[in-house]
Amino acid sequence: MDTQDIVLKFFEEKGGLPGDRLQEKLACHYLDIKIIDSMGIIEMISLFEDKFKIRFEAEHLQSDEFQTVGGLITLIKRLRAHS
Amino acid sequence: MQICPDVISFPESPECYPDRWVIMNVFTRDCIGAGPEAIQLLGNPQLAEEKQFRVWDIWHFSHADGLLADPSRFRRQAGLWGEPKIIKKSDLVQILIEKSIFIDDLKSYRERFKRKKSILDKSNFGNYHEQLGQYLLTVARCDPALWWVSQKFKEGAQEIRSDNLYGAVQHAFLAEWLPKKIRSGQTVLDLGCGPGVISKMMANLGAKVLGIDPNAEFIALALKDARGIHFQQRNLDCPDILADLPDHSYDIIFMSDALLFYFVPYQGKIPADIQALVRQVKRLLKPTGSFLSLEPHPVFYLLPWLGGSEKPFTIITEYLFSQWRINPPLSILVKPFLQKGFVITELDELKPQKENSSVDPRALNFAKTFPLWLSLEMKVISND
Numbered sequence: 444m445d446t447q448d449i450v451l452k453f454f455e456e457k458g459g460l461p462g463d464r465l466q467e468k469l470a471c472h473y474l475d476i477k478i479i480d481s482m483g484i485i486e487m488i489s490l491f492e493d494k495f496k497i498r499f500e501a502e503h504l505q506s507d508e509f510q511t512v513g514g515l516i517t518l519i520k521r522l523r524a525h526s
Numbered sequence: 527m528q529i530c531p532d533v534i535s536f537p538e539s540p541e542c543y544p545d546r547w548v549i550m551n552v553f554t555r556d557c558i559g560a561g562p563e564a565i566q567l568l569g570n571p572q573l574a575e576e577k578q579f580r581v582w583d584i585w586h587f588s589h590a591d592g593l594l595a596d597p598s599r600f601r602r603q604a605g606l607w608g609e610p611k612i613i614k615k616s617d618l619v620q621i622l623i624e625k626s627i628f629i630d631d632l633k634s635y636r637e638r639f640k641r642k643k644s645i646l647d648k649s650n651f652g653n654y655h656e657q658l659g660q661y662l663l664t665v666a667r668c669d670p671a672l673w674w675v676s677q678k679f680k681e682g683a684q685e686i687r688s689d690n691l692y693g694a695v696q697h698a699f700l701a702e703w704l705p706k707k708i709r710s711g712q713t714v715l716d717l718g719c720g721p722g723v724i725s726k727m728m729a730n731l732g733a734k735v736l737g738i739d740p741n742a743e744f745i746a747l748a749l750k751d752a753r754g755i756h757f758q759q760r761n762l763d764c765p766d767i768l769a770d771l772p773d774h775s776y777d778i779i780f781m782s783d784a785l786l787f788y789f790v791p792y793q794g795k796i797p798a799d800i801q802a803l804v805r806q807v808k809r810l811l812k813p814t815g816s817f818l819s820l821e822p823h824p825v826f827y828l829l830p831w832l833g834g835s836e837k838p839f840t841i842i843t844e845y846l847f848s849q850w851r852i853n854p855p856l857s858i859l860v861k862p863f864l865q866k867g868f869v870i871t872e873l874d875e876l877k878p879q880k881e882n883s884s885v886d887p888r889a890l891n892f893a894k895t896f897p898l899w900l901s902l903e904m905k906v907i908s909n910d
């Protein structure tokens with residue numbers, strides 16, 4: 444599975460992202476739809492850091508990019524490329 | 527664009543660096559260090575474009591230095607600020623916007639004073655607990671509950687730290703207060719006992735103590751050296767969680783830094799049911815019993831320490847309406863008890879009893895005039 448598949452699978456297991464098309468799912472602001480709570484966010488961060496062997500810094504977590512599913516995937520890919 | 531009405535400026539270290547000022551938004555608690563020319567810009571946004579400005583990035587989340595460390599959120603001692611950034615007007619304006627010192631419009635700015643939607647929310651300012659939780663979970667990456675233990679207690683959580691205001695004020699007060707209130711053989715219920723340090727102080731006075739806390743990690747710490755005290759993990763959010771304890775069985779019911787969670791949201795939860803707690807306290811107390819409470823002071827806890835360290839002052843930004851703060855105003859705190867037939871038989875505002883060289887002098891001087899905790903003794907006089 445590639446990065447996108449793993450991230451999408453994570454959200455599917457949390458109840459699924461709205462929309463039928465991939466573009467809709469990638470554009471989803473997952474924090475706004477309450478698909479995961481604060482502790483769920485912490486679990487997600489730890490899971491992706493372990494899975495992808497990356498480290499999210501505070502500025503990543505506070506970035507606009509981190510707020511959408513697509514942005515998160517792009518960020519993870521970039522961090523993986525630099526790790 | 528306009529200057530935000532919530533902004534103040536003041537000198538830091540004026541005796542050595544009269545040209546190094548702090549510009550602070552007192553509600554967002556964000557700030558920068560700047561030369562007087564930046565303050566001139568606040569008063570005259572039409573200043574020439576080619577003018578240069580000195581700024582220092584002095585903001586930091588100072589609560590991370592310690593729960594009772596200087597809560598002012600800027601680096602003290604202008605001599606330690608280092609070299610300034612020399613920037614042009616457009617860059618300064620951008621920084622002032624980021625710091626909510628300049629705002630686009632007041633209505634949109636006020637809208638941001640809402641609870642955070644998640645721990646990653648950066649648009650809403652949220653309350654103190656949300657800001658602290660956001661910092662601890664996303665920047666420091668540590669467990670907030672264990673971090674809190676390390677702020678108040680020495681390693682191993684068997685003793686209160688003496689090098690901060692917990693030791694210098696709260697513990698020093700308890701060491702004098704508890705022996706006046708508790709006699710050998712009395713029964714004590716410690717609600718929100720944390721790792722049980724104060725339970726053990728009361729047990730050392732000969733009391734038979736039951737300590738209850740919702741946090742299993744705290745109870746595990748308490749049980750490491752239980753000294754015959756009963757410690758139990760129970761979810762105090764549940765209204766009937768104390769229902770199995772017999773009526774009128776306690777001489778003392780004690781709560782320290784715990785009652786506030788019945789009034790303010792914490793970790794995304796709605797506050798626990800204070801009415802249910804009061805009913806249980808009343809049912810469990812003996813007719814001659816006392817409810818003892820030691821809580822963060824309704825006015826002064828976590829307010830910024832401004833001015834010189836020998837004579838600090840503060841700015842009170844809210845009281846009856848709590849947006850940022852972590853504890854209720856005095857009338858709201860006591861009303862549920864008074865309505866159920868309790869009377870206040872003693873009230874004290876804690877202050878340092880003696881000098882303590884291991885504590886920040888500014889902290890001690892602040893606490894001498896702005897009490898950080900409030901103690902209450904209440905008794906039941908009516909069954910109404």
